Amino acid sequence: TLRPDGTVDHDPDAPGNWNAAEKVKAQASAAGAADTRNIWSAIPNTDYIGNWDNFNVNNSDAISELFGVLDYTVQDYHNATSNCSTAGGVSNGSDDDILGLINYMKGTDYFDYDGDCNITERRGHVLGDIYHSQLVEIGPPDANTDFTGANEEAYFRSAHNYQNFRNNNTERRKVIYAGSNSGMLHAINAETGKEEWAFVPPFIAGIMPSIINTDLDGGVDVSYDADGNKVAKGGTNAIFGVDGSPVVHDVYMAGYDAAGNLDTNKEWRTILMIPYGRGGAGFSVLDVSNPILVGGKGPIHMYSIFNDAINNKVLVADNEGVITEHPYSTGSASIGDS
Secondary structure, three states, X not given: OEOOOOOEOOOOOOOOOOOHHHHHHHHOOOOOOOOOOOEEOOEOOEOOOOOOOOOOHHHHHHHHHHHOOOOOOOOOOOXXXXXXXXXXXXXXXXXXXXXXXXXHHHOEOOOOOOOOOOOOOEOOOOOOOOOOOOOEEEOOOOOOOOOOOOOOHHHHHHHOOHHHHHHHOOOOOOEEEEEEOOOEEEEEEOOOOOEXXXXXXXXXXXOHHHHOOHHHOOOEEEEEOOOXXXXXXXXXXXXXXXXXXXXXXXXXXXXXXXXXXXXXXXEEEEEEEEEOHHHOOEEEEEEOOOOOXXXXXXXXXXXXXXXXXXXXXXXXXXXXXXXXXXXXXXXXXXXXXO
């Protein structure tokens, strides 16, 4: 809360203040139980429009393919000889670990951070660390339409009826966007602190298997009790995830309608670009003109790009998440071909 004199009230219990980590944890749940988080991605043959919650074990086959898009492999973390071999849901092979990784991203303690071998409970801290990603707040459109010359962007807005777009969205809810090293872009209600939804960029999902380190299974904070029994915790490798700072702009362009269908008519749209930062050489672009999930409307994935410098190729995910490969070229391209 900002006081009238310009100072900040840092008391977490002060009226109007909230803690995003506490809010997100409260929305998460144990594996197999209903939660109130909406976690989605652009996954081929798995529609997100209408519920924005397709990143779950019901779509494990499709998500498993996404995990492998950058040639990472989901390792066999829990099995008959692992530290938590007697835990429920543990089996040899990686099938259980694929499900576990999906549930982990939703908030489950699959990697046994607390050392109790309950790998289906909600973990103590769910929201990933927001490291290099700076916050951006998007509310009602408010770009300038006052111009003094025809070469100004304000003139372009005025000439293309930006005023109508602004007037039609005066009640648009303020949402804070931030990328975290859990591999998600979080959309947080600026008034309440509630996570409205979280987006997993398809290529960041591709690096998710790299968090699994079988050497950490029962290898963290190792000690022994009075009877000589080993007491140990599990853990994961740290990654940068969605580490870049979101960039927003109102753009007059063709795009996709609320149902995700190509719309050739140009109109004003609020576009959010999500660079991955140290998470990888790529970015995703979302249409967040409708940031709150209501009335069948919500954010739309437009496309994602990833530069795979190791294999000398560029990967492109279209609006539905279908990924195509494009080889490096030593030639040039015109702006018209861009």
